Amino acid sequence: MGSKFTTSYALASQxxxxxxxxxTARLAGGLYDPDAKAITIxxxxxxxxxxxxxxxxxxxxxxxxxxxxxxxxxxxxYLQNAKGAQPTGELLPYxxxxxxxxxxxxxxxxxxxxxxAKYGSDPEAVLAAAARIKAEVTLQSGDARIKANxxxxxxxxxxxxxxxxxxxxEAKFLYDSVIREYLPTxxxxxxxxxxxxxxxx
Numbered sequence: 001m002g003s004k005f006t007t008s009y010a011l012a013s014q015x016x017x018x019x020x021x022x023x024t025a026r027l028a029g030g031l032y033d034p035d036a037k038a039i040t041i042x043x044x045x046x047x048x049x050x051x052x053x054x055x056x057x058x059x060x061x062x063x064x065x066x067x068x069x070x071x072x073x074x075x076x077x078y079l080q081n082a083k084g085a086q087p088t089g090e091l092l093p094y095x096x097x098x099x100x101x102x103x104x105x106x107x108x109x110x111x112x113x114x115x116x117a118k119y120g121s122d123p124e125a126v127l128a129a130a131a132r133i134k135a136e137v138t139l140q141s142g143d144a145r146i147k148a149n150x151x152x153x154x155x156x157x158x159x160x161x162x163x164x165x166x167x168x169x170e171a172k173f174l175y176d177s178v179i180r181e182y183l184p185t186x187x188x189x190x191x192x193x194x195x196x197x198x199x200x201x
Contacts, residue, residue: 012076013055019080021052028082029152039079041152044198045134048075071194074187078151085181087155091174094192099185107189111196112171115158118200119144120169123160129199146199150191154179158199 016024021039025032030041038049040060047060057066057075066072094100094108119126123144130137135148142162149155157174161167173192183191 006073008073009076012073012080015080016050016076017052017055024079024082027084028079030079041075041079042149043071043075044148044150044195045132050076050079068194070190074183074190074194075151077184077187078154078182081182082153083181084153085178086153087176087178090177091157092177093172093174094188097175097185097188098180100188108173108192111193112173114200115160115171115196116169119160120163120171123162126160126199129201133195133198148195148198150195151182154182154191156191156195158195 016039021037022032022034025039025041028039028041030039032039033049036049037052038060039052040047040049042048048066049058049060050056051058057072058064059066066075095105123142124139126144126146127137130146130148133148135146138145138147144160146158146160147155148158155176156179157176159172159174161170161172163169173195175188179188179191
C-alpha cells in the first residue's frame with residue numbers, strides 16, 4: 001500500500017489544500033501553476049509536482065505518478081512546513097538532529113555503507129552521479145565531499161573517505177541544520193535514502 005493511503009499523507013495533504021499555494025511554493029523555493037493547481041519543487045534536481053485537486057504527486061517532467069516511497073511524505077512535509085528558511089551552513093550527522101532515534105542509526109549506516117562500497121576506493125567515480133543531480137563535488141587528498149540540494153532549501157553533504165592503512169573506506173551523511181525547520185527527524189532517514197539512491201543508481 002502506498003504512502004498516499006497513510007494518515008501522515010492525508011494530514012499533510014489536508015494542510016496543503018487549506019494553505020495559500022502560491023505562498024507555499026514561493027517559501028519552498030518552487031513554483032505554482034494556477035491552471036494545473038500544482039506546486040512544483042525539485043527533489044535532487046528533478047522536478048516533482050503536487051496536484052492540489054487530486055492530492056497526488058507526479059514527476060513534472062514526464063507526468064507519471066510519483067511512486068518513490070519513502071520520499072513522498074517528506075515532500076509533503078517540506079511543503080507544509082515551508083517558511084522560507086535558508087541553509088545555515090552548519091552540518092550535522094543524523095545522531096545530532098533534534099529528537100534523533102538511536103534505533104534508526106543502523107538504517108543510516110546501511111545507506112552510508114552502500115556509498116562507501118561503491119565509491120570509497122575511488123571517490124572520483126562519484127563525479128558522474130553527482131553531475132546528474134547537479135551536486136557540487138570537492139576532491140581533496142583522495143577524499144570527496146558531495147553537496148546536493150535534496151529540496152531547494154535543504155542541502156545535504158555526503159563525505160567520502162578513501163581507505164588507508166588503518167581504516168576502511170567510509171561515507172557519512174551530513175545535514176544542514178535548516179532541515180529542522182522543514183522536516184521531522186524521521187524524514188531525515190528518508191531523504192538520506194533518496195540521495196543515496198540517486199548517487200548509486
